[in-house]
Amino acid sequence: MLQVNYIRENKEQVLERLSVKNFNQLELVDEIILLDDQRKSTQSQADDLLAKGNSAAKQIGELMRNGKKDEAEQLKSQTSQSKEDVKQLQENLAAIELELYQKLVQLPNLPHASVPLGKTPEENEVVLQNGEKPNLPSSALPHWELAAKYNIIDFELGVKIAGAGFPVYKGKGAKMQRALINFFLAEAEKAGYDEMMVPLLVNEASGFGTGQLPDKEGQMYHVGIDNLYLIPTAEVPVTNLYRDVILKEEELPIKNCGYTPCFRREAGSYGAHVRGLNRLHQFDKVEIVQIVHPDQSYEILEQMSLHVQSLLQKLGLQYRVLRLCGGDMGFTSALTYDMEVYSAAQERWLEVSSVSNFETFQSNRLKLRFKGKEGKTQLPHTLNGSALALPRILASILENNQTENGIKVPACLVPFTGFDFID
């Protein structure tokens, strides 16, 4: 959520930045400023009346103590009249604040100056490409066929017990999952992230805090009886740990990581491109989150990007890094890098990580602040990234490392798997 005062003071710039994100309801900006004016004047009217009421109440107390009942009664009847006015003003104020909030949450975050113009994923900027494309024989199989051939993932069994998009990992397949999770967590720990193991179901307030609610309600699984949501990413519980928190400046940066399963309804996406592990309702992911001083957030975004890249390098996967264009970026992000690995048998790039700087967009909504050295509270910047999401990584490992007789396990995983070959 953007700050009203910022919008007010930088209106032209806000409009220009919003248009980079292909946001077209620019009239919202004026409406917000107008509502904020109304909010201020209504509140100050109410405050004035309340101040009068408070001093009258004090006088009445004074009179009662001195036994001047008649005068007190007279004052009582006077003040009881203005109560209705105060009530009316406060109702107006609440309505104005609600409308202001509803408009404010419709504005996406402002893109950073380096964000390229564009509307579609094709207009994302390829920042770098790294690694070798594997030389596969013409008989190379896509990962879903390899999974069946070596009996490591059973999609049909998942359909039986849950539905499409809920695979069952078997034997060495299951061990590969555990190995990847542990490898990613170990690397995150080496990079200074503190691990958090968090609830997989969250309440409404948390969904609002990170911005999944109300907009993306349809993307989350909802447990109606308890009004809880299954998390679509660890970002939700981990970031909400810091909701309504005032940190000390010396506590920054906060670096957390966490492994969780992630649940996404993915309503409306079916077809060949979501086959196998390409898109699931439940998948595993290690997430990294940082809360940092505003002066450092872009430097830290680069560090996080390098951390993710180091994982891909150790796994020996060919990858590329994209700087997302205005039209392809998420609602809450100011700058996002997507990491894609090459899936050699499918002959396409698969997104395996997304690293973003949200600047103050999340912290404002979360009421996450820090107290600076000069004693002033201000909003820190928040960042997060996948490091990494498992299914497409596994898909690429299976496809890219396939041989006639089986699949080679990347060396960095062997200490975690206990085997180096799947056959």
Place this chain on the structure above:
RNA sequence: GGAGAGAUGUCAGAGUGGUCGAAUGAGCCAGCUUGGAAAGCUGGUGUACUGGCAACGGUACCGAGGGUUCGAAUCCCUCUUUCUCCGCCA
């Protein structure tokens, strides 16, 4: 799931209708003291909105939301949550 008791500032902990944004103690910060430190003494020490160049004001907030009242931390209702006991159970 049943019964009971709580939820107050950074923490501990008073406060049961008016002088309470809130005693007291601890912590923390600053000053005094000291060669330096400890102890001691003095002062300061919440958040948000808002007026003001500022000094300094106004309003709201004592788990959350409603209600009673001229006036609510204090009374009433609902919810959340913690603890104790019973029951159940990985």
